[in-house]
Every structure is written in C-alpha cells, then in structure tokens.
Amino acid sequence: MQLIFKIAWRNILRHKGKSLIIGLILFLGSLLMTVGNGVISGMDHGLEQNVVNGFLGDVVIISEKQKTDNILLDFTGTLIEPITNYPQIKKLLQAERFVSRFLPAGKNMSLALSDDYNATPGFAYLLGVDFAEYQAMFPDSLKALEGRLFKPGERGILVPKKARDEFYNFTNRWLIPEGCSLVEANLSKDAKENLKTIIKADNIVLLGMNENNSSTDLRFGIKGVIAYRTLNTIFGHFSITDIESYRECLGYFSSSAHAIQVAKEDQKLLDLDTTNLDSLFGTESLMVSNPQAKPTPAPAAIAAAKAPADVDIEAGVYNMIFVKLKKGTSYNYAVSQLNKIFTANQAKVRAVTWKKASGFIGSMTTIIKGSLLAFVSLLFLVAIIIIVNTLTMAALERTPELGMMRAIGAQKQFVRLMFLSETAILSLVFGGAGFLLGAIIVNLIPMLNITSANDMVQLLYGGDIFHPLLKWTDIVVTLLELSLVTLIAAIYPIRVAGGIKPLDAIARD
Amino acid sequence: MKKTAKNIIEISGLTKDYPLGNTTVNALRGIDLNVQEGAFTSIIGPSGSGKTTLLNIIGCIDTATRGSVKVAGHEITGLNDKQITDLRLHTIGFIFQTFNLIPVLDVLENIEFPLLLMKKHSGAEIRQRAEKLADLVGLGEHVKHRPAELSGGQRQRVAIARALVTSPSLVLADEPTANLDSVTGGQILEVMRQMNRLEKTTFIFSTHDANVLKYAIGVTKLKDGVITAN
Ligand SMILES: Nc1ncnc2c1ncn2[C@@H]1O[C@H](COP(=O)(O)OP(=O)(O)OP(=O)(O)O)[C@@H](O)[C@H]1O
Ligand SMILES: [Mg+2]
Numbered sequence: 112m113q114l115i116f117k118i119a120w121r122n123i124l125r126h127k128g129k130s131l132i133i134g135l136i137l138f139l140g141s142l143l144m145t146v147g148n149g150v151i152s153g154m155d156h157g158l159e160q161n162v163v164n165g166f167l168g169d170v171v172i173i174s175e176k177q178k179t180d181n182i183l184l185d186f187t188g189t190l191i192e193p194i195t196n197y198p199q200i201k202k203l204l205q206a207e208r209f210v211s212r213f214l215p216a217g218k219n220m221s222l223a224l225s226d227d228y229n230a231t232p233g234f235a236y237l238l239g240v241d242f243a244e245y246q247a248m249f250p251d252s253l254k255a256l257e258g259r260l261f262k263p264g265e266r267g268i269l270v271p272k273k274a275r276d277e278f279y280n281f282t283n284r285w286l287i288p289e290g291c292s293l294v295e296a297n298l299s300k301d302a303k304e305n306l307k308t309i310i311k312a313d314n315i316v317l318l319g320m321n322e323n324n325s326s327t328d329l330r331f332g333i334k335g336v337i338a339y340r341t342l343n344t345i346f347g348h349f350s351i352t353d354i355e356s357y358r359e360c361l362g363y364f365s366s367s368a369h370a371i372q373v374a375k376e377d378q379k380l381l382d383l384d385t386t387n388l389d390s391l392f393g394t395e396s397l398m399v400s401n402p403q404a405k406p407t408p409a410p411a412a413i414a415a416a417k418a419p420a421d422v423d424i425e426a427g428v429y430n431m432i433f434v435k436l437k438k439g440t441s442y443n444y445a446v447s448q449l450n451k452i453f454t455a456n457q458a459k460v461r462a463v464t465w466k467k468a469s470g471f472i473g474s475m476t477t478i479i480k481g482s483l484l485a486f487v488s489l490l491f492l493v494a495i496i497i498i499v500n501t502l503t504m505a506a507l508e509r510t511p512e513l514g515m516m517r518a519i520g521a522q523k524q525f526v527r528l529m530f531l532s533e534t535a536i537l538s539l540v541f542g543g544a545g546f547l548l549g550a551i552i553v554n555l556i557p558m559l560n561i562t563s564a565n566d567m568v569q570l571l572y573g574g575d576i577f578h579p580l581l582k583w584t585d586i587v588v589t590l591l592e593l594s595l596v597t598l599i600a601a602i603y604p605i606r607v608a609g610g611i612k613p614l615d616a617i618a619r620d
Numbered sequence: 621m622k623k624t625a626k627n628i629i630e631i632s633g634l635t636k637d638y639p640l641g642n643t644t645v646n647a648l649r650g651i652d653l654n655v656q657e658g659a660f661t662s663i664i665g666p667s668g669s670g671k672t673t674l675l676n677i678i679g680c681i682d683t684a685t686r687g688s689v690k691v692a693g694h695e696i697t698g699l700n701d702k703q704i705t706d707l708r709l710h711t712i713g714f715i716f717q718t719f720n721l722i723p724v725l726d727v728l729e730n731i732e733f734p735l736l737l738m739k740k741h742s743g744a745e746i747r748q749r750a751e752k753l754a755d756l757v758g759l760g761e762h763v764k765h766r767p768a769e770l771s772g773g774q775r776q777r778v779a780i781a782r783a784l785v786t787s788p789s790l791v792l793a794d795e796p797t798a799n800l801d802s803v804t805g806g807q808i809l810e811v812m813r814q815m816n817r818l819e820k821t822t823f824i825f826s827t828h829d830a831n832v833l834k835y836a837i838g839v840t841k842l843k844d845g846v847i848t849a850n
Binding site for chain 1: 672676679680681682701702705706708709710713714716717718720722723724725729733734736737738782783786794
C-alpha cells in the first residue's frame with residue numbers, strides 16, 4: 112500500500128499540469144459547496160432565529176378552515192380565517208408542558224383610504240395584539256423611529272417605515288406620529304423629491320377586508336413609526352394595532368363593545384348602522400369624503416375609546432396564536448402533539464411550524480440549497496468528465512510501464528489501486544484544501560461581524576448579521592459528494608488500467 | 621545432451637497462431653524444447669522467426685495455442701491470471717529490450733519493486749538485497765538516480781538487477797542489447813553471465829547479433845516457427 116501511494120504521489124507530481132487542473136476543479140467544487148452551504152445554513156438559521164423570535168414564534172395556530180398554512184406573507188389577498196374560541200385553546204396550551212408562552216393575534220389586510228380623490232387606496236397589513244403581551248413574547252423585536260410605542264391600554268397604530276413609504280406611494284400622504292414633526296432624514300426617495308408639496312397626516316383610515324364585508328373603516332391615530340430589529344423586507348409590511356381597534360376595523364366586533372362574537376346575521380344588521388355604509392361600494396366612495404374635516408369615526412371606535420378594564424378581551428375574535436416552545440422541543444413533535452389535542456378537544460384549529468406558516472420565506476433556503484447542490488453537482492459532473500478523460504489518457508500513455516509492472520508480477524488489483532490512489536490523493540489534497548479553506552472562511556466571517564441595514568442583504572443573511580454556519584450535515588454531504596466524484600471519476604480509468612496486459616509491456620509496432 | 625541437471629523448462633508440441641484479418645499467422649509451429657537449470661542459452665533466428673513469441677510464452681505473458689509448457693515444474697496453460705502473475709513474480713525475471721523501468725522511482729526503488737510486491741521480506745532486508753544487486757551490476761554510485769538520468773546501458777543494468785532481486789529460477793531477456801551500442805551490449809552480457817555464475821540463475825535471451833552470440837553457452841536456432849538447431 113505504501114508502495115502504491117508512493118508511486119501514485121510521485122506520478123501526481125510528475126504530471127503537474129494535469130494534476131493541477133483536476134485538483135483545481137475539485138478544490139473549487141468543494142470550496143464553493145462548503146462556503147455556499149455555510150451561507151445558506153447561516154441564512155436558514157438566521158431566518159429561523161429572526162422569524163421565530165421576532166414575529167411568528169415556533170408554531171402558529173390557525174383556524175382549521177384556513178386553506179393554506181402560509182399566513183405570513185400571502186399577497187394573493189387570501190383572508191385569514193377567524194378563531195373564535197381562544198379561551199378554550201388557551202386552556203389547552205397552558206396544559207402543555209412543552210409550550211413556553213403564546214400570544215393570540217389578529218392578522219389580516221385592510222385598505223388604506225385617503226382623502227385624496229385621485230389616489231388609489233393602499234393596503235395595510237394589520238397585526239392586532241395586546242401590545243404589552245406582544246413585547247413580552249417578542250422582546251426587543253422593534254423600536255420607534257419616530258414618535259413612540261404604545262402606552263398600556265392605548266389605542267392607535269404603529270406603522271413600520273416600509274409601510275409608510277408604500278402608503279405614501281399610494282396615497283401621497285406622509286405619515287407622521289401624532290405631535291411629531293417631519294424628519295427629513297427618514298423620508299423615502301419619492302417623498303424627498305416632493306418635499307415642498309408633501310401632505311402630512313398623523314392618522315390613517317383603514318377599512319378591514321372581511322369575507323362578508325362586515326368591516327368598518329376606522330381612523331387610527333399614529334403613535335409611532337417603527338422599524339423591526341431585522342428583516343424589515345418581510346416584517347415591515349405589518350402595522351401593529353391594539354386588538355380592539357383591529358377587531359372593529361375587521362368587523363369582528365370588539366370585545367369591549369360586545370364581549371362576544373356576534374352571530375353572522377346580527378353582524379350584518381349592525382353593519383348597516385355604520386356611518387360609512389357607502390364605503391362598501393365602489394372605489395370612489397372608498398375615499399373619505401371631506402379632506403378638511405376628520406372622517407366620522409365608527410361608532411364602535413368612539414364607544415371603545417376607553418375600553419372598560421373588566422371586559423373579557425380574550426373572548427373576542429383572533430386570527431392566529433403564536434406559540435413559543437420550550438428549548439429543545441422539536442417543531443414536528445410539538446405540531447403533531449398540539450394537533451392531536453386540538454382534534455381530541457374539537458378546538459377547530461391546527462398548529463403549523465413557523466416554516467410552513469412563513470410560506471416562501473420558510474422554503475426559500477431549501478430552494479436555494481437545492482439550486483446550489485444542482486450547480487455544484489454540475490460542476491462536479493464537468494470535473495468527472497475531465498478527470499475521466501485525463502486519467503484514461505494517462506493510463507494509455509503509461510501502457511508499457513503498467514504492462515511491465517504486470518509482467519514482473521504486479522497483480523491487476525495493484526494497478527487498479529494505483530489509479531484509484533492517484534484520484535483519491537488529488538481529491539483528498541485539493542478537495543480537502545477547498546473544504547478547509549471554506550470552513551475557515553465560514554468560521555471567520557462571523558468574527559468580522561458584518562452587518563447590514565439593507566433589507567435585501569438582510570434577507571440573504573437571514574438577519575442583520577452575516578453569520579454563515581458550518582453544519583455537520585453539510586460537512587458530511589460535501590465529503591460524501593467529493594468521495595463519490597472520486598469514485599465515479601476513477602471507475603473508467605481503473606478499468607482501462609486494469610485491462611492492460613503484461614504483453615503490453617512489449618511495444619510492438 | 622546430458623541428463624544430469626533438472627529441466628527448468630519443458631516444452632512439447634507448442635504452437636502459436638495469431639489471427640490476422642482473415643488468415644492466421646503461425647508464429648510457432650510445434651516446438652519441443654527443454655532448458656536445463658543454470659543454463660545461459662540464446663535463441664537466435666531471423667526476424668519474424670518467432671523468438672519473441674516463444675520467450676513471451678515461456679515468460680507467461682502470452683498464451684500458447686496448443687501444446688504443453690512447463691516452467692519450473694508448473695504447467696502454465698491451466699493457470700488463471702492471479703496464479704500466473706504470482707508465478708511470474710516468484711520464478712521469472714524479465715529484461716526488456718526497451719528497459720522498461722518505473723520512471724518515478726529511483727534506481728534502488730526500481731530494483732526493490734518486485735520484492736515489495738512479494739511482501740515476504742522486511743524493509744531492511746529488501747533494502748540490503750537491492751543495494752547488493754545494485755553493486756553487483758555496477759550501479760552502486762547511482763542508486764538515487766531516476767531512470768531518466770541514466771544511460772541506456774545503466775538502465776539495462778537496473779533491469780538486470782531488478783530481474784534478479786527476487787532470486788528467480790529463470791531470467792528471460794528478449795534482445796536485451798538491441799538498443800545499446802556493441803561495447804555496452806557486451807558489458808551487459810558480461811554482467812548477465814556473471815550473475816548466471818554467481819546466482820546459478822537460468823538465462824534465456826534472444827538476439828540477432830552475432831557479437832552477442834559468443835557469450836551464449838547453448839544456442840537454439842529458430843526459423844519460421846520451428847527449431848532448426850539446438
Ligand atoms: N500480435 C501479433 N499479431 C499477429 N501476428 C503476430 C503478432 N505477434 C507476432 N506476430 C507474428 O508472428 C511471427 C513471429 O513474430 P515474433 O515477434 O515472435 O518474431 P521475432 O523472431 O521476435 O522477430 P524479430 O527478430 O523481428 O523481433 C511474425 O510473423 C509476426 O509477424
Ligand atoms: Mg522479437
């Protein structure tokens with residue numbers, strides 16, 4: 112064996128050019144695979160951390176009527192079904208030992224109306240929560256850029272910067288928190304260009320989107336313009352409001368007004384009472400009629416301006432419940448366990464993992480990983496072809512030498528092993544070097560503490576810090592792929608070399 | 621013909637046909653030949669007479685079409701590739717016309733090669749034996765050179781040392797001096813003869829060269845695939 116390695120190694124050195132070409136391909140392939148996997152794993156891990164800790168929790172509970180699991184970012188406009196039995200679910204969750212904490216929330220779309228007749232209504236994605244509970248569930252997930260966050264029990268809305276920029280593009284209104292003045296540095300590019308003519312607004316009228324059009328348009332006072340700590344590309348769509356206002360806007364009926372979910376028929380009747388009845392029809396009538404006067408607030412909003420403390424808010428309607436699991440609980444276990452309980456108790460909801468709940472965002476890394484694997488595989492395929500070609504030529508060139516070895520007593524196996532060793536040494540040395548360099552790069556990058564405020568870059572980082580990750584599974588896959596390449600590439604040349612006969616030692620013309 | 625010594629080679633009725641297009645070339649047509657242990661014998665004959673073919677079959681690197689070939693007591697026609705390779709390794713040494721050394725190994729390593737394949741001796745034993753043979757063939761000064769750094773004569777000396785390192789019972793050399801000038805060729809034959817005497821190894825070599833012939837002790841004449849004189 113030592114002899115085989117010695118000869119193989121010296122042959123590699125002897126044919127430096129060939130060895131270098133093969134080696135370089137193997138080096139690049141394994142470097143690319145290691146770094147690529149590292150970046151993607153980091154992205155995956157970052158996304159998980161940031162989505163789980165910043166927005167959705169580990170598991171999301173949605174109505175069993177909900178058609179798709181994807182409830183984070185579904186731009187098709189599919190509404191999220193209401194959950195009307197939160198108290199029951201709350202009890203079930205409290206009884207589960209693997210549940211760490213949970214937060215019920217309303218989450219749906221609304222139309223953002225404007226007093227500008229020429230403007231098209233924009234969309235606002237609403238997240239209705241008890242803000243104190245929200246902050247306890249997702250600590251430090253957001254900060255106020257302008258204005259402030261909610262005071263306890265306060266009603267109103269917190270608009271993310273991204274949503275404000277979009278709202279401006281639709282409605283030509285620049286939102287500023289109540290009592291605040293315009294901060295030029297925070298203006299969007301479009302807004303900056305129109306600085307002189309900019310129209311400011313410290314409130315926003317939203318019309319909840321609801322299957323049976325039982326929603327109301329409701330004026331929300333802007334308390335703050337916020338930025339999520341990270342991934343504003345995703346989270347920045349969602350304005351946060353108190354759950355009471357959310358329910359009114361969506362026509363779910365505030366618990367403080369009614370304490371219970373009103374039957375559908377009654378709901379419709381009640382809808383007729385709303386002052387902005389005409390707002391349900393046609394685009395034009397969606398505009399609040401008088402730009403000067405503030406639009407008439409919905410009666411419910413007035414009634415709920417100060418919610419009585421003793422009313423059971425939790426008895427009202429939600430759309431989802433975010434659940435955080437105790438450390439070490441697997442998503443799949445938690446989901447199947449919860450679903451078992453929900454079915455047994457006819458809770459009419461189902462649990463889904465954060466990955467499924469975040470739809471494209473969740474599967475993005477899998478897709479990218481698949482593409483990387485396909486790309487590297489393609490590279491390796493080219494490598495295999497080149498290696499096969501080079502080694503076969505080498506075998507043929509060395510026919511007299513190999514034939515002589517056979518003639519003076521080397522077994523077929525010896526010649527075969529010699530060729531396998533040459534390929535194996537090449538992939539070990541060069542592939543190994545590529546892997547090592549990749550591993551060093553992947554481990555070094557987090558130390559550089561590269562951060563980005565750019566939304567798209569953040570998406571690639573999976574958060575605000577670029578933190579590639581070397582996972583064991585990736586290492587194993589890389590090394591397996593490398594060995595596989597070696598083996599496949601060596602098969603044919605080995606057959607050729609093994610087929611060389613002792614008689615070939617004698618060059619006959 | 622004395623019958624005192626044992627025969628290392630016993631050939632009877634050996635024919636070799638090469639298919640060539642639609643016809644067949646009868647390279648050997650019924651050879652009967654015995655070679656005694658310790659012989660230093662030459663096979664001569666005009667080009668195409670079958671010298672190489674005969675040596676290849678004796679050396680177990682080619683197969684007979686018909687007939688029986690016994691090398692060191694083994695009937696070689698019935699052996700599989702692995703057994704035949706072992707037989708070559710342990711009982712036969714080869715010296716090729718074109719030297720055929722392993723280019724990436726130095727002189728000493730080339731000489732050691734068959735011993736390493738045998739896996740019978742310790743590293744130190746192998747080294748010792750190889751050094752001794754390098755000395756015997758007059759390459760003691762050049763053991764660290766690679767084949768490319770040697771002259772033709774020196775390369776053939778390496779080949780002789782390599783052929784003898786395993787102490788084979790038989791060394792075959794097909795025109796070992798054809799690629800050398802006559803002076804060097806003579807020296808190579810001297811070395812071979814010396815080895816024959818020292819190690820009691822049987823040598824069979826083929827040649828065209830009348831000069832070379834004078835070193836031979838026995839001569840077998842071939843013509844058109846048959847033995848014309850022995
Ligand atoms: N592989 C082969 N295929 C077809 N015919 C062959 C083959 N090898 C040898 N022959 C033929 O067999 C005959 C004997 O060839 P061989 O090489 O044994 O002669 P030789 O005596 O060694 O000649 P030379 O002195 O030129 O080396 C020749 O006619 C040759 O053409
Ligand atoms: Mg010949």
